Amino acid sequence: MRVRDLSPDEMNADQRSVAAEAAAGKRGRVPAPLRAWLHSPELGRRAQKLGEFIRYDTTLPPHLSELAILVTARYWTSHYEWYAHKREGLKAGIDPAIIATIAARREPAFPDPKAKLVHDYVKTLLAKGRVPDLLHAAAACMLGEQGVVELVGIVGYYTLVALTLNAFEIDLPEGESPELGD
CATH class of the missing domain: 1.20.1290.10 (AhpD-like)
Structure with missing residues (x-):
């Protein structure tokens, strides 16, 4: 991986919050791209929320x-x-x-x-x-x-x-x- 894969101990409070929010959502885990997006916590937060909607809540079957x-x-x-x-x-x-x-x-x-x-x-x-x-x-x-x-x-x-x-x-x-x- 070209960006450091952060362990929970290496994450700052904002990164931990984003990872926890993703894991607590419909996915039940931290999705793979969030491993990179955590280096920009706000990008990660917004992208994973969009992803949760796109993946689970659109009108398409x-x-x-x-x-x-x-x-x-x-x-x-x-x-x-x-x-x-x-x-x-x-x-x-x-x-x-x-x-x-x-x-x-x-x-x-x-x-x-x-x-x-x-x-x-x-x-x-x-x-x-x-x-x-x-x-x-x-x-x-x-x-x-x-x-x-x-x-x-x-x-x-x-x-x-x-x-x-x-x-x-x-x-x-x-x-x-x-x-x-x-």
Whole structure:
């Protein structure tokens, strides 16, 4: 890891407060990127609160949220993000073949039109930084305006997570190996 991984004894009061707040929340633990963000406690506090909302409280069902996260993790080749959310995606009911196809950077065959739409929206947004009018209109029709806003929030937040994990080389848990190629 490129930034010191702080033990509780090394943390100042503000850092301890942020770590305790995260562990007491819906995650029940300190999320991996917070290990870096603790070096800026206010960033850590705000990011982990946003993350808790994005991860657990949007209007999108878990299988669509996890799909968006997996597409984002794959785009950034974020090994830790992929490791964590592949398991969550499977729990949410995403077909393992779809996950494997995303990992291979191929186009999955989606039986669910909402899942295909989320995949295409996220992939386009990441690749181009914009979404064409027709794709956006289809997303607003299928997910509602709030759903599209939250989908973009998921992509933005998990881009922050992916870049944090990548920049600071936060390792996978012991015994785990990267699953994504370049």
